[in-house]
Amino acid sequence: MSKPSLSTRNLVFAAVIVGAVIAAVELFLxxxxxxxxxxxxxxxxxxxxxxxxxxxxxxxxxxxWLIPIKRELYSVYPLLxxxxxxxxxxxxxxxIYGWSEQPNGWLNVRFFLAxxxxxxxxxxxxxxxxxxxxxxxxPHKNRYAAxxxxxxxxxxxxxxxxxxxxxxxPWVSTLFGGYFFIESFLIGLxxxxxxxxxxxxxxxxxxxxxxxxxxxxxxxxxVMWVGFFFxxxxxxxxxxxxxxxxxxxxxVKEPPYAGLSRAVIVSVWVIPFAVLLSRPLKxxxxxMAGVASLIAAGLFIEKLVLVLPVAxxxxxxxxxxxxxxxxxxxxxxxxxxSIVPQxxxxxxxxxxxx
Amino acid sequence: xxxRYSFDAKGAFLxxxxxxxxxxxxxxxxxxxxxxxxxxxxxxxxxxQSAVRFFTGVGAVAGCVAGxxxxxYTVLSWPLITGGKEIVSVNAFIVIAYELMILVGGLAAxxxxxxxxxxxxxxxxxxxxxxxxRKFEITVERGERS
Numbered sequence: 001m002s003k004p005s006l007s008t009r010n011l012v013f014a015a016v017i018v019g020a021v022i023a024a025v026e027l028f029l030x031x032x033x034x035x036x037x038x039x040x041x042x043x044x045x046x047x048x049x050x051x052x053x054x055x056x057x058x059x060x061x062x063x064x065w066l067i068p069i070k071r072e073l074y075s076v077y078p079l080l081x082x083x084x085x086x087x088x089x090x091x092x093x094x095x096i097y098g099w100s101e102q103p104n105g106w107l108n109v110r111f112f113l114a115x116x117x118x119x120x121x122x123x124x125x126x127x128x129x130x131x132x133x134x135x136x137x138x139p140h141k142n143r144y145a146a147x148x149x150x151x152x153x154x155x156x157x158x159x160x161x162x163x164x165x166x167x168x169x170p171w172v173s174t175l176f177g178g179y180f181f182i183e184s185f186l187i188g189l190x191x192x193x194x195x196x197x198x199x200x201x202x203x204x205x206x207x208x209x210x211x212x213x214x215x216x217x218x219x220x221x222x223v224m225w226v227g228f229f230f231x232x233x234x235x236x237x238x239x240x241x242x243x244x245x246x247x248x249x250x251x252v253k254e255p256p257y258a259g260l261s262r263a264v265i266v267s268v269w270v271i272p273f274a275v276l277l278s279r280p281l282k283x284x285x286x287x288m289a290g291v292a293s294l295i296a297a298g299l300f301i302e303k304l305v306l307v308l309p310v311a312x313x314x315x316x317x318x319x320x321x322x323x324x325x326x327x328x329x330x331x332x333x334x335x336x337x338s339i340v341p342q343x344x345x346x347x348x349x350x351x352x353x354x
Numbered sequence: 355x356x357x358r359y360s361f362d363a364k365g366a367f368l369x370x371x372x373x374x375x376x377x378x379x380x381x382x383x384x385x386x387x388x389x390x391x392x393x394x395x396x397x398x399x400x401x402x403q404s405a406v407r408f409f410t411g412v413g414a415v416a417g418c419v420a421g422x423x424x425x426x427y428t429v430l431s432w433p434l435i436t437g438g439k440e441i442v443s444v445n446a447f448i449v450i451a452y453e454l455m456i457l458v459g460g461l462a463a464x465x466x467x468x469x470x471x472x473x474x475x476x477x478x479x480x481x482x483x484x485x486x487x488r489k490f491e492i493t494v495e496r497g498e499r500s
Contacts, residue, residue, distance in 0.1 A: 237445050
């Protein structure tokens with residue numbers, strides 16, 4: 001694809017329209033406080049931050065395997081700004097947080113919105129600096145990559161602790177932040193696999209080894225995800241402290257959350273583990289796209305499992321918001337030539353791997 | 355009896371190897387010694403995938419089963435209720451089973467590697483002591499190993 005399919009102007013226009021539509025829906029059409037927007041926003045943030053984090057990690061580790069899809073991964077970075085501004089809409093739904101009635105030093109509306117906006121905005125700035133450095137071939141790009149990854153960890157931890165965990169304040173899990181940024185990285189790998197799937201429809205793709213390497217990474221992070229999940233679960237199960245156990249008990253024992261939790265484990269770990277063990281299947285693009293979709297869907301259901309026991313969600317509104325936001329992610333990836341021009345990374349394949 | 359061919363350059367070495375394979379010399383009787391890894395030799399000698407993975411798989415499954423069997427057997431033999439948990443608490447036993455799976459799988463892989471490569475070898479695999487240095491060597495074993 002040599003000529004830009006979507007211009008920067010069109011992409012910015014699409015981002016503004018999507019942001020405005022979601023803001024209008026949440027502020028004027030759906031005034032009841034529920035977690036619909038929170039789920040859509042958390043999931044989109046994980047996708048966007050995860051894609052850029054994957055590319056930044058490849059930059060820092062000099063990963064040759066990632067070069068063919070680096071531009072696509074970087075191209076979603078402007079959406080970090082959209083996500084930062086959209087996060088302010090949580091102020092209109094603040095009643096879903098029990099602490100809003102009894103605010104304290106850390107959990108009060110203004111500080112909650114301000115710190116999340118500031119961290120997301122800084123993450124956007126770091127990503128922008130990184131992409132600019134990569135485009136110019138700056139020798140400082142590794143510094144910016146490291147800076148972005150540090151901010152990515154802080155940002156995803158804040159998303160975990162503030163947006164999701166504080167829904168059930170005073171329940172706490174110190175691993176929640178780590179669990180979230182591993183998840184985000186895993187979604188980034190799933191998106192990378194889907195990008196490869198679409199690019200491999202071109203017979204002269206030369207991306208087989210890149211797909212194999214991406215599949216290996218997806219396998220590794222799927223195992224790491226379940227490790228983090230089990231590490232949290234085991235400590236809470238062992239401790240059996242009433243104020244801790246209630247959170248987990250609701251989600252793993254009570255219907256319908258118990259079924260959904262099992263579906264998450266099966267789709268994010270059991271099936272990917274079984275399929276990705278196979279060496280030949282790692283190079284079959286449709287199978288890998290299926291596994292990536294399953295992981296992405298599983299992690300979406302997981303966000304619902306975390307939120308649903310404490311806040312309602314409107315399925316039609318959630319579907320509309322998620323479709324709009326994911327379409328925007330897709331549009332930015334398709335318009336990569338406008339955001340990260342040819343010459344960054346490599347246009348061709350990488351059969352040598354590395 | 356062992357035939358030896360020695361080369362200074364990789365190209366000549368690969369040409370000879372190709373010639374030997376095409377002339378019908380059994381691939382199993384050919385050994386190569388190179389100063390650095392030459393992946394073309396694997397293709398020419400058509401080395402199939404290593405069987406070590408079967409040792410690893412069997413070892414890992416055995417370790418996992420042993421981990422669960424050992425923990426369940428011991429708690430049933432000496433039942434103590436701890437922290438209000440069930441006697442057979444699978445959540446806690448997963449850790450033991452997982453560790454044993456890795457341990458036995460790893461040891462089985464190492465044992466399988468030694469077995470399949472017939473290591474350790476306490477004698478020279480060539481009839482005389484040779485310093486290969488930067489040479490590319492091909493040895494062909496004719497007849498039975500002594």
